[in-house]
Amino acid sequence: MAVTQLVGSKIHRREDPRLITGHGHYVDDFTRQGTAFAAFVRSPYAHARVKSIDITDASKAPGVVGVYTARDFKGLLAGTHPAAPAFVAEKKYVPERFPIAEKEVTYQGEIVAAVLAENKSQAADAANMIQVDYEDLPAVMDLEKALEKGSPKAHLDGPDNVCWDFTYTGPEITEAAFKEADVVVTQRVLQNRLAPVPMEPRGVIADYEGFDQKLTIWMSSQNPHFIRLFVSGALGLKESQVRVISPDVGGGFGSKISPYPEDYLVPALSKISERPVKWTETRSESIQNATHGRGQFYDCEVAAKKDGTLLGMRVVQYVDVGAYHGTFGAFQPVACLMAGGAYKWKGISARTIGVLTNRVPTDPYRGAGRPEATHLVERMVDLVALELKMDPVEIRRKNFIQPKDFPFTQNFGLVVDSGDYDKALDKALDLVGYKDLVKKQAELRKQGRYMGIGFSTWIELCGFGPSAATAPATGGIALVESAQVRVTPTGSVIVYTGTHSHGQGHETTFPQIVADQLGVPYESVELRHGDTAEGTAFGYGTYGSRSLAVGGVAISRATGKVIDKGKKLAAHMLEAAEEDVVFEHGSFHVKGSPDKAKAFGEVAFASYGMNLPEGMEQGLEAVAYFDPPNLVWPFGTHIAVVEIDAETGSPLLTKYVAVDDCGNIINPMIVDGQIHGGIVQAIAQALYEEVVYDDETGQLRTGTMIDYMLPSANEIPPILLDKTITPSPTNELGVKGIGEAGTIAASAAVINAICDALSPLGIKHVDMPATPDKLWKMMKEAGK
Amino acid sequence: MKLKVATTVNGRRHEHEVEPRLLLVHYLRDNLGLTGTHIGCDTSQCGACTILVDGKAVKSCTMFAVQAEGRSLQTIEGMAKDGELHPIQQAFWDEHGLQCGYCTPGFIMAAAYLLEQNANPTEDEIRKGLEGNLCRCTGYVNIVKAVQTAAKTMSATPAKKATVTAGGN
Ligand code: FES
Ligand code: FES
Numbered sequence: 001m002a003v004t005q006l007v008g009s010k011i012h013r014r015e016d017p018r019l020i021t022g023h024g025h026y027v028d029d030f031t032r033q034g035t036a037f038a039a040f041v042r043s044p045y046a047h048a049r050v051k052s053i054d055i056t057d058a059s060k061a062p063g064v065v066g067v068y069t070a071r072d073f074k075g076l077l078a079g080t081h082p083a084a085p086a087f088v089a090e091k092k093y094v095p096e097r098f099p100i101a102e103k104e105v106t107y108q109g110e111i112v113a114a115v116l117a118e119n120k121s122q123a124a125d126a127a128n129m130i131q132v133d134y135e136d137l138p139a140v141m142d143l144e145k146a147l148e149k150g151s152p153k154a155h156l157d158g159p160d161n162v163c164w165d166f167t168y169t170g171p172e173i174t175e176a177a178f179k180e181a182d183v184v185v186t187q188r189v190l191q192n193r194l195a196p197v198p199m200e201p202r203g204v205i206a207d208y209e210g211f212d213q214k215l216t217i218w219m220s221s222q223n224p225h226f227i228r229l230f231v232s233g234a235l236g237l238k239e240s241q242v243r244v245i246s247p248d249v250g251g252g253f254g255s256k257i258s259p260y261p262e263d264y265l266v267p268a269l270s271k272i273s274e275r276p277v278k279w280t281e282t283r284s285e286s287i288q289n290a291t292h293g294r295g296q297f298y299d300c301e302v303a304a305k306k307d308g309t310l311l312g313m314r315v316v317q318y319v320d321v322g323a324y325h326g327t328f329g330a331f332q333p334v335a336c337l338m339a340g341g342a343y344k345w346k347g348i349s350a351r352t353i354g355v356l357t358n359r360v361p362t363d364p365y366r367g368a369g370r371p372e373a374t375h376l377v378e379r380m381v382d383l384v385a386l387e388l389k390m391d392p393v394e395i396r397r398k399n400f401i402q403p404k405d406f407p408f409t410q411n412f413g414l415v416v417d418s419g420d421y422d423k424a425l426d427k428a429l430d431l432v433g434y435k436d437l438v439k440k441q442a443e444l445r446k447q448g449r450y451m452g453i454g455f456s457t458w459i460e461l462c463g464f465g466p467s468a469a470t471a472p473a474t475g476g477i478a479l480v481e482s483a484q485v486r487v488t489p490t491g492s493v494i495v496y497t498g499t500h501s502h503g504q505g506h507e508t509t510f511p512q513i514v515a516d517q518l519g520v521p522y523e524s525v526e527l528r529h530g531d532t533a534e535g536t537a538f539g540y541g542t543y544g545s546r547s548l549a550v551g552g553v554a555i556s557r558a559t560g561k562v563i564d565k566g567k568k569l570a571a572h573m574l575e576a577a578e579e580d581v582v583f584e585h586g587s588f589h590v591k592g593s594p595d596k597a598k599a600f601g602e603v604a605f606a607s608y609g610m611n612l613p614e615g616m617e618q619g620l621e622a623v624a625y626f627d628p629p630n631l632v633w634p635f636g637t638h639i640a641v642v643e644i645d646a647e648t649g650s651p652l653l654t655k656y657v658a659v660d661d662c663g664n665i666i667n668p669m670i671v672d673g674q675i676h677g678g679i680v681q682a683i684a685q686a687l688y689e690e691v692v693y694d695d696e697t698g699q700l701r702t703g704t705m706i707d708y709m710l711p712s713a714n715e716i717p718p719i720l721l722d723k724t725i726t727p728s729p730t731n732e733l734g735v736k737g738i739g740e741a742g743t744i745a746a747s748a749a750v751i752n753a754i755c756d757a758l759s760p761l762g763i764k765h766v767d768m769p770a771t772p773d774k775l776w777k778m779m780k781e782a783g784k
Numbered sequence: 785m786k787l788k789v790a791t792t793v794n795g796r797r798h799e800h801e802v803e804p805r806l807l808l809v810h811y812l813r814d815n816l817g818l819t820g821t822h823i824g825c826d827t828s829q830c831g832a833c834t835i836l837v838d839g840k841a842v843k844s845c846t847m848f849a850v851q852a853e854g855r856s857l858q859t860i861e862g863m864a865k866d867g868e869l870h871p872i873q874q875a876f877w878d879e880h881g882l883q884c885g886y887c888t889p890g891f892i893m894a895a896a897y898l899l900e901q902n903a904n905p906t907e908d909e910i911r912k913g914l915e916g917n918l919c920r921c922t923g924y925v926n927i928v929k930a931v932q933t934a935a936k937t938m939s940a941t942p943a944k945k946a947t948v949t950a951g952g953n
Contacts, residue, residue, distance in 0.1 A: 012877060019885030020873040022820015022860035026886065029819035121805070199824045199832060199886040199920050250822075250886030251920050283825035503884030503921045669880045673926060677883060680923030705829035705918075713911040713924035742923075 006512040006522055010669040014507045015248075025247040027203040027220045032276035035205075036065045038269055039123035040262070040279075041113035041130050042289070043105035046139035046358040046698020047154070050103055053113055054131040061129055063122030065273055068114045070102035076268050077234050082259065084474045086330035087337070087369075088164045088352060095155045095356065097324040099261035104156055105134070106323035107360050108693075108700050109288040111261050116273055120280075139358040139698030143297070143318050146355050154323055154356040163321045163354035168336055168412065174303070174347040177312025181303035185383045190767040191372050193295035193320065193691040195708055196365050198502070200250020201281035202260065202290065206267035210274055214241055215267055221246040222256040222502055223541030228532045229477075230259045231267060246530040249502035253681070254364040255290045256502065257543050258327035284704050292691055293365020295320035296332065296372060300339075302380045308388055308395040313380070315339050317352040317372075319362065326363030330354065331473075334461075337412040338373035342421050342459045342635060343381070343399040348411040358698045364543065366681055367743040374458045378748035379765070382455075382755065386764060392752070393429065396457050397422060407630075407729075414461060416633045417730045420661070424724045425457055428637035428659040431722055437641060445760055450644040452757025455637065456749035462737035463549030463632040463730070479546070480627040482536035483554035485514065485562050487620040489608040491601030492524040495558075498539020499551035500530045504739060505670045506547060510555055512666055513733070517559045519586025520600055536623055545634075545737020548666065553731045554626035561622035566603045569620075572613040573598050573606060632728045632736035636660035638679070640749040644757050649776025651687060651754055653717040660741050661724045664734040671738050672721055678742020679719055684711050685743075686750035690769050758782070791852045793818065794862030802849050809833040811849035812859060820860040820889045824918070831917030834890040835859045841897035843916070860889035863896070871941070872896055872934040881930030883921035891917050895931045903939050907932070 018024050043050075055067040081097035100111045113130050117123035138152040145151055146161040154161050178184065205218040215237060221227050224244040232242040249256065262279055270277040281290075296319050303312040319332050336350035385395040400421040401408050408416040437453055444451045464470055467478030484496040495514055499506060511525035518525075528534050540546075563583050570588030571578040580591045589597035598606075606612075607620040641655035658675060665671050688709040692701045702708040727734030747768060754770050755763065761782040766775065786801040793816060800815050812818045812835070821844060824832035833844040836858040863870040872895050875881065882888040891914065898905060898913040905913060910931045911924070919927060 013880065015885065016877045016882060017869075019882055019888055020860075020869070020876050020892065021864050022818070022889050024820070024885050026819075026822070028823070029813075120810075121803070197920055199830065199884065199918065200822070201824070249884065251884040253920070283827070283830070505883070673880050673883055673922060676923035676925040677921045678923075681920070704827045705825045706827050710829075710918050710920070712915045712918055713928060714915045716911075716924050718907070719923065719925055 006516045007666050009667070011508055011512055011522070011667055013505045015505060026200055026250050027205060027218050027247060028280045031278060032205065032207055035276045035278050036116040036118065036273055037120045037123045038266055038277050038279040039115045039127040040111045041127050041132065043101070043108060043110045043112055043134070045105060045134055045136055046108045047137040048105050048134040049137060050101060050105060050112055051133040051135055055113065058115060058126040058129040061122065061126040063118040064126045065116040065118065067126065067130065068269065068272065069112065070098065070100045072272065073100055073265070073268055076271065077264055078236060079234055081324065082230055082327050083325040084328050084330065086328055086473045087333045088166045088330045088354065089472060090166055091164050092162045093158055093160070094163065094325045095158060099264040106154055107358050108698060109360060111265070114265055114269060116269055116277060141357055141693060141695050141698055143320055143355045143357065146357060154358050158356065161356045163325055163356050164330065165353045167351040169349045171314055171349045174312035174314055174349045177346040178303040180305070181311055182306040183384065183387050184301055184303050185380060185387055186301045187380065187383055187765055189298045189300060189376050189379055191294040191296040191375070192685060192689065192768045193362070194293045194365055194685055194689050195287045195691050196253040196255035196290060196293060197287065197708070197710060198251030198253055198255060201283055201286040202256065202262070203280040204262055204266040205276060205278045206270040207276040208267060208270040216243045216245065217267055218245045218247060219263065220249050220256055222249065222252040222500060222543055224500060224530055224532050225498060225539040226541060227259055227263060231263055234264050235267060235271070243533045246500055249500070252502040253366040254293060254368060254543060257541065258291060258363050287708055288700055288703055289360055291326050291361050291363035292322070293362060293368070294372065295362045298376050300376060300380055302384055304384045306388065308390050308398045310343050310381070310384070310399045311346050313339060313345055313348045315348065315350045315376070317350070319352065319354045320359060321354045321356050322359045322361035323356065324361045326361040329361060329363050331364050332362065332369045334369035335372040335376070337414060338370055338461060339377055340411050341374060341377035342401060342457050344401055345411055359693055366678065367740040370460050370740065370744045371682060371747060374456060374744050375748045378456045378458070378752060382752050383764060386759065392455050393425070396425065396455065415630055416459070417630055417728055418726050419459065419633060419635050420724065420726050421457060421635055424635060424659045424661055425637045427722055427724060428639050428657055431659065431720060432639045432641070432655060432657045448646060450646060450757040452642050452753040452755065454640045454642065454749045454751065454753025454756055456745045456752065457637045458745040458748070459633060459635040460741060460744050461631045461633055462545035462740065463628060464544045464546050465631055466629060467627045478627065479540050480625050481540050481546070481550040481554040482538060482623065482625045483551065483558040484535050484623045485555065485558040485621060487562060487604045489605055491520065491604040493518065493520065493526070495525060495527050495555055496535025497527065497529050497551050497555055498536060499542045499547040501542060504542065504547060504674065505667070509548065509666045509670060510552060513552060513556055514559050517556060518563070518600055545739040548735050549632045549731060549737050550626055550628055552735060553628070553733055554624050556733060557626055558622045558624035561624060562620055565620060565622070566600065568613060568616065569607055570598045570603050573603070628730055630730045632663065632730050634660065634662045634736040634738065634741050636741065636745060638745040638749040640753040642750065642753040642757055644754065644775060648772055649779055650772040651770055651775060653683065653750065656717050657720040658742070658745065659722045659724060660738070661726050662738040662741065663726060663728040663736040665725070666735070674738045675721055675742045676719055678740060679746040680711065680716055682743045682746030683716065683750055686747040686768050686770060688715070688769055787850050789850050789853050792856045794858055804848065804850055806849045807845055808847040808849045808852055809844040812844060818859050818861050822886055822889060824886065829918065831894060832887050832890040834893040834917065836893055836897060839900070841894050860892060863892065871937040875930040875934035875937065879926045879930040879933055881922065881926045887917060887919040891919065891927055895934065898931065899935055899938060904935055
């Protein structure tokens with residue numbers, strides 16, 4: 001790359017002027033002429049038979065265009081919802097899923113009927129008038145009971161409730177390690193079910209133009225090309241007949257990756273009604289129906305030597321799949337593959353069991369599998385330290401994979417590309433003032449106060465991902481990334497990427513890379529994304545912290561191809577040999593004679609003219625696909641300090657520091673923002689959030705923002721950040737992902753701090769969310 | 785049945801016949817096309833719909849349009865004047881106080897009211913003052929910073945401050 005000015009600088013975000021002035025374009029912000037509005041009737045039961053649906057009154061209600069049930073979509077929508085194999089290729093039972101239920105509903109919120117009306121309120125009114133006769137069936141809610149013989153089934157005609165049961169490595173692999181052990185620590189660790197709650201709920205507008213046979217869909221999606229692939233297939237259209245536009249997206253966090261029932265039904269309704277159709281999700285619909293995250297528990301055993309050397313780990317993961325296999329739901333078992341964390345182990349055995357229940361499906365949620373792995377290993381390591389009365393810092397240092405070990409092949413054969421874990425830990429200890437904190441803790445303990453310090457020395461794999469790993473995981477399509485760089489005759493540059501921002505600031509960072517590489521003004525580079533009708537044939541979307549590490553590299557390579565062509569043309573213009581032409585600071589010049597030069601803009605203009613070298617076509621543009629040779633591996637250390645009120649059990653985070661390493665940084669301001677947001681989402685999991693269903697009836701008890709506790713600014717402590725920089729050897733930009741790091745790291749730090757605070761009471765483990773009432777009860781119990 | 789509602793929004797008079805059950809936020813978005821005011825919930829928790837009603841921050845999903853009769857409203861679209869950003873908008877831009885931007889208009893309006901009430905709030909007062917607004921992206925760190933920065937610029941140039949409340953007249 002050229003000498004950089006933009007890369008590494010805090011550049012103000014380009015997307016902001018429209019967003020801070022109220023001129024963003026979220027999907028609910030526009031309506032086509034002649035639109036009919038959709039409302040959906042959803043099952044109030046977790047599990048029931050649908051006996052009959054009476055639409056008489058609703059059909060006659062004011063403004064109603066039509067009322068539709070499953071039968072109306074037969075022949076229009078083919079097949080079942082896609083379920084990517086992801087990390088568990090072998091599936092026992094994947095229930096068929098049609099976007100609208102006909103005879104049986106299997107979670108509260110499943111759609112049974114749709115209404116179209118002239119306006120939103122009429123649609124909602126008519127939906128309320130539809131009479132559905134249900135026969136209530138037993139709901140499957142408890143994972144362990146669901147696995148028992150004779151358990152009620154989440155789907156009446158399923159063989160049982162086992163969606164998958166897969167052993168990566170059997171316990172025999174850990175036998176030697178456990179034999180050698182001085183201590184074995186055993187713990188069940190819960191992962192509370194979470195609602196992603198992007199501030200913008202989902203929304204779909206579909207306009208099927210019958211005479212052209214063209215379908216345009218506007219929707220809030222992280223993944224427009226995949227949606228086009230799935231929806232065109234289901235509607236019997238060619239991908240080329242369908243255009244998906246995802247405008248400004250108000251957050252996603254994983255919940256806008258997979259296709260949803262409404263993504264099929266709204267286009268189908270447009271086809272049936274021959275009108276544009278619009279549907280905007282309400283927040284309550286969103287909490288109830290958007291895919292949830294986590295919802296797991298782990299049974300784990302760790303073997304260690306007296307001196308703190310970690311030896312072996314045995315993990316069984318139980319995943320609450322929900323009522324259907326989420327499209328990318330089987331990604332969550334990646335937690336098993338990452339369970340070893342930043343440490344060296346003799347052996348790790350891992351088995352994952354996916355259990356069908358009568359809850360809404362789970363799917364990736366920020367971090368997906370990697371927060372669970374970090375939480376598990378960081379908790380277990382602390383439990384070993386507690387058992388051995390070792391300092392949590394010391395046990396970590398003792399077992400870290402060392403800088404000289406990289407590239408390091410871990411227990412499951414994944415190759416960790418780079419790292420320097422001690423360095424990040426040292427920096428974080430300094431930043432938090434560890435020595436003083438330990439002293440302070442001792443003093444406070446004497447006063448009967450509960451102060452705790454918690455660590456998370458996290459690592460992550462991201463940047464999906466090598467074709468060899470991902471093509472089998474998606475069922476065929478390799479997660480590479482595409483880019484197109486087009487230079488106009490006057491030298492401005494349009495960059496297309498297959499990733500799509502939902503808050504990450506790609507419109508800013510990607511042009512930073514290109515402008516530096518081409519040596520052109522930042523202002524002359526534009527990024528376009530989120531529209532399947534523009535750019536390359538296929539894009540792969542934004543999730544798994546992949547946009548920069550895969551998409552950014554594709555952009556850089558396409559830019560490189562543009563420069564290569566420019567060089568040929570410049571050589572021709574300068575009457576020099578191509579090998580003698582160098583490109584620097586936005587200009588092509590002959591080696592050794594810097595004034596024999598052509599500026600990039602001149603070459604761009606010439607490329608559209610007539611005086612080209614023999615055989616060269618007009619124009620200056622290039623496409624590149626980047627298939628990364630490996631994943632990238634960010635890491636860092638987070639430290640949380642907490643004090644728990646002895647009277648109320650209320651945990652107060654008093655300090656939070658994070659030292660993260662995501663390799664080279666394009667825009668430090670954006671990186672920090674990603675870390676802040678990620679940390680707070682994990683603090684929220686640790687302290688506040690949990691989707692609760694009634695154990696018996698399967699009724700959602702946290703269905704609105706009143707009951708589902710999202711923290712406000714008032715619950716969140718100031719957060720202090722620092723970095724180490726270990727460039728990734730996996731790509732030429734040396735970059736790693738940072739979108740999920742905070743979420744991957746933080747829950748363990750917070751819970752470890754709480755456990756540390758309560759350790760004088762003999763409390764060893766606390767599950768999430770660590771609410772005041774939970775802690776108060778534990779403290780009471782322990783005090784007895 | 786429809787009722788008449790006449791309001792001043794961002795300094796402009798509007799008059800419509802609306803259903804009595806129409807929420808103010810829907811009136812702003814659907815009747816006036818002011819889509820900068822967002823909807824993030826259906827229980828008045830999130831604050832994405834915050835606007836100023838006679839200078840006071842109000843969640844516009846908690847009012848019926850007809851209750852705005854005779855009132856003066858200011859929305860995010862009325863904050864920038866003559867092509868110049870309001871200092872709070874500028875501060876959100878400078879401090880990276882937004883990511884997806886969906887919560888942002890609500891935060892800016894809530895911050896405008898907060899700073900109107902308290903020109904020099906402490907960090908704690910800012911956090912408490914913005915408690916009615918939720919953001920899922922930023923972890924609030926840079927939102928708090930943005931409000932601090934805005935407070936500084938606004939007290940350095942008091943003329944700018946006047947525009948917060950003047951917009952509705
Ligand atoms: S939409 Fe008004 S508070 Fe959420
Ligand atoms: S910036 Fe996305 S919700 Fe606040």
